[in-house]
Amino acid sequence: MTCMELRVENLTVSRGGLPLLQGVRFCVASGQALILRGPNGIGKTTLLRTVAGLQPAVSGDVSVDLDEVCYAAHLDGLKTTLSVEENLRFWADVFGTDDVETALERLNLNELRTRHAGTLSSGQKRRLGLARLLVTGRMIWILDEPTVSLDAASVALFADVVRAHLARGGIALLTTHIELGLEDAQVLELNPFEAKGGANDSADEAFL
């Protein structure tokens, strides 16, 4: 089993030139999950995008193997005119894997496989979006509000999927407002890291 970790040191992230979080530090080891919590607008999405390498950090370090990262945003990136299976098959091809069947199985999408993604309910779309995580075959999952619009049964299903992922030695970094029932997930409150007015790490610092 590969051993890996996701380590964030003294990270400052900003959005639109405005520092949101500063001095964030955490470390998630293989087989662990970390749940980020904090009120709306505190910068959870920005933090996740920075960790996933989509956005540069203002300062600080993110040490993570980007070739093992799989990022899932609010939006599922589904094509409405493709069927459920075609959507998954595409991502499997992009990531060079071939495990569409198990993914469909695990997220209970078998009956829907020929339906166009455009005709799915929002909960079903979400499940398809999560099935994508499985076909990528990557070990570090960065999930932004994965449980939005899922019903209780689907949340349990998703929790099982995450648990199995962790048991394989995977890492999960996620934000969520509901209780997932992941027994040994750590929780990180982001409130203490909220950037203060006097922060001097902003991108606009040069103008002050």
Next chain:
Amino acid sequence: MIALLVRDLRLAVRAGGGFGLGLAFFLIVVVLVPFGVGPDTALLSRIAPGVLWIAALLACLLSLDRIFALDFEDGSLDLLATSPLPLEGVAAVKALAHWVTTGLPLVLAAPVLGLLMNLPLAGYTALMISLMLGTPALSVIGAFGAALTVGLKRGGLLMSLLVLPMYVPTLIFGAEMARRGAEGLDYSAPMFMLAGISAGALALLPFASAAVLRVNLR
């Protein structure tokens, strides 16, 4: 990469807008020209190469904003950017998909519209070759424009303003080649220039597009 190409082509076919709309637009522009300049066949046959080129260019422009905008809106672009595919490759493949769905049909339809415009018989080969060589450049340049404006609410008009000046060299050499062909002159010089522009654009612009996409995604 191939998966992405297949997906984009499939989407274009399923959405129904890909192949059809561009072609229909091409047809309509060409049909409108005689209403504008009069039905004189001698005049029409003289301006045919230029008109066909401008119509093809506008038809290309029409579908450019869809290259990245749809993927940006539904979040696929974020996911592609974090996938194993290099973003340069994504930009190149998407431009290629645009060419297959828009440029290639235009090349194939051009001779038929050439008939409508009374294009001299000698001109068809040059017209086809010029479009075949030139439309890939239009797609790649357009993809760069689309990448620049992908995050903007009303990027379509701005994109035209950015892309059209960059189309000038391609248009000049392409139309010149088609014109020389129609007049039975030697068209090798503009052909080489056109091929050079296309090759250069294909080789370099995907890097610019990818750089710009990265900026737009953050």
Next chain:
Amino acid sequence: MASLWEYANPLKFMRTSERVLPYVAGAALLCLVGGLVWGFFFTPDDYRQGATIKIFYLHVPSAMMAINIWVMMLITSLVWLVRRHHVSALAARAAAPVGAVMTLIALVTGAIWGQPMWGTWWVWDPRLTSFLILFLFYLGYMALWAAIDDDDTAADLTSVLCLVGSVFAVLSRYAVNFWNQGLHQGASLSLDKAENVADVFWYPALLCIAGFVLLFVTLVIIRTNTEIRARRMRALLAREQVA
């Protein structure tokens, strides 16, 4: 001697440039008034072109500036992309409208000059056409700056546009040459003086060119400082909200 990059700090740039500004502005005024008055009233009429030659003192400097300002934007864009100095990006932004106006002046004075000389306001001559295309590039560049809210994103995107646009502008220049050999006379000024206009026209023209360059520097300093202040205000306001 401090390094040049020290002035890449916005505040430092602002303080220094504002000290220099009155002198540059004064010199610009002096050169322009001197050159234009000299050119308009104290040079003989051309034996072929008559008094229309006078427009030369506006046309040539503005045309030179139109191209040189784009080159300056290209350089500052590169500096921004490589070293990420804000002043550089803002200077490019500040220069663009000046460049666009210079291009417009060159086009309009050219048309006014061309009317009596060629009997038409406009011909699709390579030089005229390339200036028109250059004008379109300026417009696109400014429109892109205006369309994007986030300053750094806008700076990045416009810089890449400037690089790619430069390549296509040069390509267009050659394409247009290929497309039509024109009516326009060759370059009026070159460093090789044997090819040149006579000294009586040359000295006031030089003064005018110096005036245009200084005018450009003045305008760019003022506009860059405005951009810096606007940016500073936004940064301070954002900070207030956070606090």
